[in-house]
Amino acid sequence: MWACFRISFFRRRKLQIDEKNSQKYETVIGFLQSHGFENSQIAKLVSRQPSVLHNKVSTNLKPKFEFLQEIGFDGPLLPKLILSNPVILARSLDSQLKPSFFFLKEIVESDEKATASIWRCSWLLTFNLKGILKPNTDLLVREGIASRSIAKLIVKEPRTIMQKVDRMIQVVKMVKELGIEPKSGMFVRALKIRCSMSDSNWKKKINVMKSLGWSEKEIFTAFKKEPKYLGCSEEKLRDVADFCFNTAKLDPETVISYPTLFMSALDKLRPRYKVLEVLKVKSLLKNIKIPRMLVGGEREFVEKYVVKHLNEIPNLMDIYRGNVTTGTKSVL
Incomplete structure (x- = not known):
């Protein structure tokens, strides 16, 4: 068995391998195979974490694998988890892996959610618990952030809690x-x-918005309404601003009130605005807030602004899909 892997390992990386320990290596490889690791996965694991070949199965690997299986990483999930973060096998079960899991479980209040957060970011199992994870969590608690919000943060966006204190x-x-x-x-x-x-990068985003004529007050007013808009790329911010101000002719105050516009794809905004233009020509828009129409759900938009007006404008769906132009002659 070991002979089959030996050449592959040496090709991938210069490994410190002692042929006198070949029997030990075979035991480790056999153990990994018995837990669902394919040969290619074993080769990848050893190339990234060579020390795994020197681990004792009975006192090191076996207890760790049993623990990982107990918390939900069974079957094909186990190799995937370990390959996503081979350092798991280099950390102590009792002083790192278990304390990290039970810390997460205490915060998110269930085994399933703790496992989900680890699956999303396996480094939560091996990250600095005492020096970063716990102090950051304690900070958020002291600031009065609801425990359910902290739990959701860890499950959905675990890297946020992994910032330096x-x-x-x-x-x-x-x-x-x-x-x-x-x-x-x-x-x-x-x-x-x-x-x-x-x-x-934060300063670059702020400077982009300033270059579009926004003051810091306006930038952060929009941020307070929808923080995600500043997560858009600089190019996206410029392109959407160009659409809002030069195509849709929206005033700055309106855009500030609807920062979700920046998070919408231009491929979504442009065809909707074409429909809007047609409805305006036919005087079919009444008491409509244009930004809300542009950023609303797809099903709602099609039903309220396309299907609803097909009797008056039979080709409206084609206009929406981009099959025809919105010239006046095509709609009147």
């Missing part, structure tokens, strides 16, 4: 200074977006 303190302070209360649901959303960007 001094950076987390800085971001929390910044979000509070914008006037977003920690007890509001918007606080965690703002925290996620700000933590996802370096300071330099």
